[in-house]
Amino acid sequence: MLARLQRAMVFTLLALAAAWNAWWLPQERWLLALAGSLLIALPHAPVLALEFLLLRRVHRDGEVPRASGRALFAAWRHEVVADVVVFGWRQPFRSRAEADHLPADAQGRRAVLLVHGFICNRAAWNPWMRRLRAAGCPFVAVDLEPVFAPIESYVPIIEAAVQRLTRATGRRPLVVAHSMGGLAVRAWLAGAAPAPGGEAGAAMDPVDARTAGVVTIGSPHHGTWLARFGTTVNTRQMRLGGDWVEALRRREPAARYRRFTCWHSHCDNVVFPASTSRLPGADNRHVPGMAHLQMLSHPAVFADVLRRLQAPGG
Known part of the structure; x- marks a missing residue:
């Protein structure tokens, strides 16, 4: 759609x-x-400029350093181009260009589930999918639809994808999510059933044992200031410190966050302040100077995911 x-x-x-x-x-x-x-x-260019100005104005973050004006300008230039590529070409015309990769010999390999964010589809991951296929890593990329539905309505989509990956590989998958996708994954974990057998997850909750960990990239774990202007159900759910994100937090054991790696940036023009992308006890990693879409193309983010997929016994 x-x-x-x-x-x-x-x-x-x-x-x-x-x-x-x-x-x-x-x-x-x-x-x-x-x-x-x-x-x-380029009708989005002035809108993006306003986002970066708001980001700078509302920065009250002791956990994450303040971005310089030069860094914000460079991030804005990148995001103007990235928006054209992603929303003007890749998502409208290339959403099926990269098929899921579950080869016949996938058994025993670590696979990855790719979950996109708000107003995106699986084509947001096209560069990742090409590189993962070249590296021999099994993957599935989902479409979260309906686009403007409540975040919890995406739980069955994630559940089906996890089951598919687990059957194909015999191992629990690594889950990588961008933006709102991180909240959808957390909602899935909060309501997921324990796996019926499969790979053991020693010393962890049986629900958490269904994944090899979760990597989030610019996810509004505590909401985002920008969502105050949202009118759809899922944008209202992402309001900073809002009822939905707080209710989700109360449903989660604090120990679960130790299985998360949370990438965030002080130049994220969609999810800010930057500390809202962090979780207490998680492996929180700051990538300076990266705008919201730009984080998906950061070499360190992909390299870390690939290392975890290819690690012996990982």
Whole structure:
């Protein structure tokens, strides 16, 4: 569904740009034609700029250092381009370009489940999927739909994917989630049933033993300041310190967070303040200068996941 919506948006913008240029170019108003074309092609650029200004203004974080103006500007430039690539090409037109990878010889290998965030689909992980396939790592990437549904409604999707990976490999998978996907994974863990046999999880809760750990990337574990402007059910659930995130926290044993690795950045323009992406007792890792989508392309994040998948006995 999301891919269809985003395709419609892309075609609408292309039609507007064509009409704009058809009107002004015959009049030789070159600068006006160019300015209008840029505004139509990059309507998100000023919105992103506002997000970064708000991020800087509301920073009250003792746990994470304040980003410099230069770092925020560089992150904004990257995010403008990344939004075009992800929302203007990859997700609308390439959501099925990379198939799940469960080869016949997957038994005994560690697999990974990839869970995307808000207003995204599985194509957000396309670069990861190509690299994982080249490295011989089994994976499944899910689509969280309906797009604007309550976060807990995604639990059956995650459950089905975990079961599929566990059957194919005989091992519990590593779970990697971006943005809202981290909350969906936590909601799944909070309501998941123990695994009926399978790989042993010594000295851990039988629910936690269903995964080899959870990696979150820019996830609003305590909500995000920006969600106060959200109107959909799932954005309202992500409000900073809101009822939904607090209720989820109360359902979780504190020891569970030790199985999480939480990547976060002081330049995250969607999930801020940055400390909201951290969990107490987790392996919290700060990647300076990275915007929200940019964290998905950070070499250290992928390298750490690949190391865990390929580690002997990992």
